[in-house]
Amino acid sequence: MSEPSDMEAQLRPLMLKALDGDAFAYRSLLEELRRHLKIYFARRLSPSLAANGDDLVQETLMAIHTRKETYDRSQPFTAWLHAIARYKLIDHFRRSKLRMTLPLEDDAAIFASDDSEAVSARMDVDTVLATIPARPAELIRQTKLEGASVAEAAARAGMSETAAKVAIHRGLKSLAARFGGKSDG
Known part of the structure; x- marks a missing residue:
């Protein structure tokens, strides 16, 4: 098969x-x-x-x-x-x-x-990340799901590490507000 x-x-x-x-x-x-x-x-x-x-x-x-x-x-x-x-x-x-x-x-x-089950979970994550702007969603995906460092994700996105950290933080905060979780991660 x-x-x-x-x-x-x-x-x-x-x-x-x-x-x-x-x-x-x-x-x-x-x-x-x-x-x-x-x-x-x-x-x-x-x-x-x-x-x-x-x-x-x-x-x-x-x-x-x-x-x-x-x-x-x-x-x-x-x-x-x-x-x-x-x-x-x-x-x-x-x-x-x-x-x-x-x-x-x-x-x-x-x-x-x-x-x-893995595909279903991936679809759930994609659905949740689709509720925020594309750039923070991609940065969150790279750093929180794929294990990239903030520096690596920032370089791929063509932005400074500080800007990437801010975008990730705001994206997580937005997800937490929308889905009731905590955004301290």
């Missing part, structure tokens, strides 16, 4: 073309999704429930088909896809009154390819 970023690079353009009315791209997307979802559910279902995997693939493909217009073109496609698949799996477990258990040594394979 492809790495998550490779999968995003492969699937997102197909989804965008499909949304624009390209029937061939849509058929290609559904075929790729069918393959991906089959693996996705096989990793999450016990061998005794593996027969349910095909049903879950079909349910997920139907949900994608009926809700495709809700996909936000500016967001990663695989996060949207995995959210739908995860909800279909949860619904299945609820209907079956099952709880998934698995030996601890097998957990790496289950969680290794599902990057939806």
